[in-house]
Structures are given as C-alpha cells and as structure tokens.
Amino acid sequence: MSTNSITVKDLRKTYKVPEREAGLKAAIKSLVARKTKDVHAVDGISFQIEPGEIVGFLGPNGAGKTTTLKMLSGLLYPTSGELSVAGHVPQKREREFLQQITLVMGQRSQLNWDIPAIDSYDLYRAIYGIPQEQFIADRDKMIEVMQLKDLVKKPVRNLSLGERMKAEMVGALLHQPGVLFLDEPTIGLDVTMQRRIRAFIQEYNQRYNATVLLTSHYMADVQALCKRVIVIHHGKLLFDGDLTQLVERFSAQKTLVLTMSDMNGKTPDMAQYGTVVTQEPNRVVLRVAKSDAPQVTARLLADLPVTDLTVDDPPIEEVIESVFDAPETSE
Amino acid sequence: MLKPIKLFGLFARISILNEVQYRANFFLQVLQSSLSLGTGLIVLSVVYSYTDNLGGWSQAELLAVYGVFVLMSGLIGSLVLPNMWAFMEDVREGRLDFTLTKPEDAQVLISVRVVAIWRLVDVVLGLIVLGVAITRMGLEASWWLAFAFAATLIMGMVLLYCVLLLASILSFWFVRVWELMEMMQSIFQAGRWPVGIYPDWLRLGLTYLIPVAFAVTVPAEALTGRLTPELLAGTLLFTIVALVVTRLIWKWGLRNYSGASA
Numbered sequence: 001m002s003t004n005s006i007t008v009k010d011l012r013k014t015y016k017v018p019e020r021e022a023g024l025k026a027a028i029k030s031l032v033a034r035k036t037k038d039v040h041a042v043d044g045i046s047f048q049i050e051p052g053e054i055v056g057f058l059g060p061n062g063a064g065k066t067t068t069l070k071m072l073s074g075l076l077y078p079t080s081g082e083l084s085v086a087g088h089v090p091q092k093r094e095r096e097f098l099q100q101i102t103l104v105m106g107q108r109s110q111l112n113w114d115i116p117a118i119d120s121y122d123l124y125r126a127i128y129g130i131p132q133e134q135f136i137a138d139r140d141k142m143i144e145v146m147q148l149k150d151l152v153k154k155p156v157r158n159l160s161l162g163e164r165m166k167a168e169m170v171g172a173l174l175h176q177p178g179v180l181f182l183d184e185p186t187i188g189l190d191v192t193m194q195r196r197i198r199a200f201i202q203e204y205n206q207r208y209n210a211t212v213l214l215t216s217h218y219m220a221d222v223q224a225l226c227k228r229v230i231v232i233h234h235g236k237l238l239f240d241g242d243l244t245q246l247v248e249r250f251s252a253q254k255t256l257v258l259t260m261s262d263m264n265g266k267t268p269d270m271a272q273y274g275t276v277v278t279q280e281p282n283r284v285v286l287r288v289a290k291s292d293a294p295q296v297t298a299r300l301l302a303d304l305p306v307t308d309l310t311v312d313d314p315p316i317e318e319v320i321e322s323v324f325d326a327p328e329t330s331e
Numbered sequence: 332m333l334k335p336i337k338l339f340g341l342f343a344r345i346s347i348l349n350e351v352q353y354r355a356n357f358f359l360q361v362l363q364s365s366l367s368l369g370t371g372l373i374v375l376s377v378v379y380s381y382t383d384n385l386g387g388w389s390q391a392e393l394l395a396v397y398g399v400f401v402l403m404s405g406l407i408g409s410l411v412l413p414n415m416w417a418f419m420e421d422v423r424e425g426r427l428d429f430t431l432t433k434p435e436d437a438q439v440l441i442s443v444r445v446v447a448i449w450r451l452v453d454v455v456l457g458l459i460v461l462g463v464a465i466t467r468m469g470l471e472a473s474w475w476l477a478f479a480f481a482a483t484l485i486m487g488m489v490l491l492y493c494v495l496l497l498a499s500i501l502s503f504w505f506v507r508v509w510e511l512m513e514m515m516q517s518i519f520q521a522g523r524w525p526v527g528i529y530p531d532w533l534r535l536g537l538t539y540l541i542p543v544a545f546a547v548t549v550p551a552e553a554l555t556g557r558l559t560p561e562l563l564a565g566t567l568l569f570t571i572v573a574l575v576v577t578r579l580i581w582k583w584g585l586r587n588y589s590g591a592s593a
Contacts, residue, residue: 070428073428073432074431074432075428075431075432077586093431095434095435096434098432098433098434099434101432102432103428103429103432105428108424108425108426108428108429109426110426110429114349115345115346115349116349119345119348119349122341122345123338123341123342123345126337126338126341127338127433127434127435127440128433128434155349
C-alpha cells in the first residue's frame, strides 16, 4: 500500500516559445531559422504534502499552477527536478500510478456530452477495472450525496453548469483515488453549489485519507477546506504554510472598526489616526499600518468616547491580491 | 489483449443505445446513402454503355469493386472516422488530458470510443451490391475466396485506420488538420474504380500514400479470384509495418503534446 504523499523537489518547466517579429519577411525567415525564447513556467519549486492533507495551491493566472498540476498528474515532463506522487514518478505514467490519482478541471469536462453521465461512469468502471459491487455502491452513494438522482440519466449537455460539475466530481472519484488534483473545481458555480462540492471534497478526504491539491479563485473554498496554502507567483514559491500565517505575513495593515457614543453633532477629524475607509456619525472604519495599530488604538480610546472597537485583518482576498500585485521582489 | 475488445464492446453498446434515440438520423442516412449509391450505379452503367471492359474488369466485376467501396466507406465512416474527429477535437480543447490520466493505453482509448451506427447503412448497401455482383459474376463460393476477401478487407480497414490516425496525430503540432482529413476523404472517392485504370504515378500514390488500393481494390481482387498468395503476403507485411510505424509516431506525438492551455 503506497502512501498518498506528494514530494516536489526543485521542479522546473521551461517552454521554448517561437519568437518572431511582425511582418512577412520575418515570417519567412522564421521558417528556416526559428528563434525561440525560453519561458520559465515553473522555476524551481519544492514542497512536501503529507497523506490526507488538503492544500490550497494559489497564484494569479499564469503563475504556473496548471503546469505544476499537469506535471504532478503525469501529463507533462518536467524540464528538471524530482517528483514523487503516491510513491510513483508521475511522468512514467505507470498504470498503478494513474489508478491512484484523479484530475478534475473546472473549465473542462471529461464526461462525454452526448451521453448520460451514468453511461460514462460505466466506461470508467471498465477502464479502471472497478469491482462491480464496489462500483455500484460507491456510485449510488455519491449520486445521493450530490443530489443528482435522475440527472445522471440525462445527456450531460442538458445539465446546468453546477449539475455537470457535480456529475464530474462523482465520475472522477469512482475509482477511489488517493491523490486528487482539483483545478478550479468550483469555477462559475453559485454559492450553494460551491458549498456542496466543498462538502463533498471534505467528506471524501476524511473517509479515504486522500491527499488533495486544490486551486481556486474563490477564497471561500480555500478557507473552508485548506489549513495550509502554497502560493506561487511567476513560477516561484512565494509562501508555504498555514493560511493564518499567510495573512499575518503579507498583510501590512489592520482594519479598526470603532463605534462611538453621541458626540453632540461634532465630527472629529479621523484622518489624523489613519486612512478613513468609511465614516458615519457614530461608526468609523480605519485602515492603519500593522505596526501602528496598538498605538493608534490607545490614542483612539483616550481621545474619543469609544463604546466598541475591533481590530481585524483585512479580508483574505485583499491580502492575496496585494501579494500578487507586488512587483517581483522576493527572490 | 482482451481488454481493448471488451472496451470497444462497451463503448459501442453505449454509443448505439444513445444513437438509437435519434431515429430521424437513421432516415436521413438512408436517404443520403441511397442517393449516393444511385448516382454511383448510374455512372457505372453509363460507362458500360460505351465499353464492355475497363482495364480488364467486366461490368459485374466492377460492380463488385463498387460494392467493396461502399462497404469500406461504411465501415470506416462508422468505426474509424468518428473516433478521429473526436480525438482531434479533444486535442484542440485540451480534453485529451483526461484520456492520458486513465490507466489504459491512450491509443486504444481514442480509437474505440465512438460508433456511428447509422453509417452502417452503407455497410448493408455495400453487402447488397456485392451480393448482386457475385451472382452476376456466377462466382463459385470457396473457403479460400471467403478467407482471402475477409482478410484483405480487415487489413484494408487497418491500413486506412493507420493513415487517418497519422493525419489526426498532426493535430499535436498543427491544431487544425480538418482540411487534410477532408482532402483524404475526397481522395478515397477514387477507390470506386480499380486503381489499375489510373496512370502509374496516381496508382502509386493511391497504393502507398493513401492506401485506397489496399482498402478497396485488393479485397475486390480477392473476390474476383485475382489475388495471388504473394500479394496477400505483401498486404499483410505492409499492414504490419504501417501499424508499427503508426504506433511509433503516435508515441512521438504524445511526447510532444503539452495541452491546449499550457
């Protein structure tokens, strides 16, 4: 029994991209001598994921997330570096390895659109050689949990996006994989559907101690599922650790929300304390630098008739955004 | 060895069960196939109103060639072509990734996925034409003839599969290869006449480049008693070489494949 761990050591993927100048002459010239440019999609990243962990894999578009997932699932050859997934080298694409993993891409469908999902499931049963009894039990259980019922008997093209995604998830987990690569599994879904998919992933993870590497643009997904996050940017590892630490480390600011008792119509000049986000007669939201927070708090309490004051971290979306917007400084 | 056949059986069953729901397609196919068969037969009879012999083939024998042509079009159209279209679309849309993460040979998976059952109408029509041709030729049935015909027919199919797959594999490099596939289908139309009537350069092309000769003329030769054991052995050898070469190029293409969004 192989464990479901993932090890990545100094992984690199470099694409050679043809480069040519505009114009017919350059086009003809490029037929003979093609100039290429190296693009480092993944540029030396390392991490280790233990069996049963759910890890959020974050980064802006083009950061190298999908390229990494593709290398981990054996679809792409790494340019260099070492990979081990569930005790196998992915790019060898051994049957035992492929039997152990699953890949779900929210943007693409693996189900055949012309036929009902339940027929596609039958095909997966044959391809993976799933024992009939286990297959039927698992399938019916998952169909029930996902509340798909008769939808699996309709051609997939007639399903809504959310219904389709639920059917995809069922199909991807029928062979009881130990390692799940989920690339934007909730993209474009409404909140209820997102929640259902999340709960499904969580339940599967707990029941089979499966390892999950998940990318998502929805921070709610990450917050609900992942204790740990790995952040990459420009193909490099930017952060690997607890979600709470990420906020701690990358948010330079705190949000202060204060409620005051009646000030007899006077409006104090709040700008002297920090950046004013909103100001109502009795309620003010301020943004201050993290290091100034204790001092500003003390001053506010001394100067004003404060009845309530909270100090918050900014929303995680903003933190992530600020990480990605920052110029490429962390080398 | 058995698993591909089992998979094919399952894929075929599912395709068929789903296609059967769209009966209008069946009638459309019958209409289309009958029209094209009718035109073909008229052309044939026109040609023979001027001559009794075309490149050594009598009218009944030429009818047999035409029967094999229709039969082969039906087989390729229902079993091979739909899989190739689906494969090219998968490459274009990046869905091939899912096939490649399955614990089964990808070439097998992409080759047995779809059966366009209504195209089997052509198989039935082809068999009818062949039946008429055989009666007219006054052919004496023999095991050798039956075996030689079946063997050459299967090898012809395999060869066409190889060529069509090779063309589809080009989609790893050039995302749009539809035109090439369309062109090959037009060239295949040349197979309605025995390749012997064409000039040498064209005959060579139709034999080795696009193996129309092997796919249609050779089975017809087998049926009309023209097939020598040497030619049969040669066909077998060529088929094996084509399969091996296709396999190698497939593997090479796969190594170059990097996914649509990569």
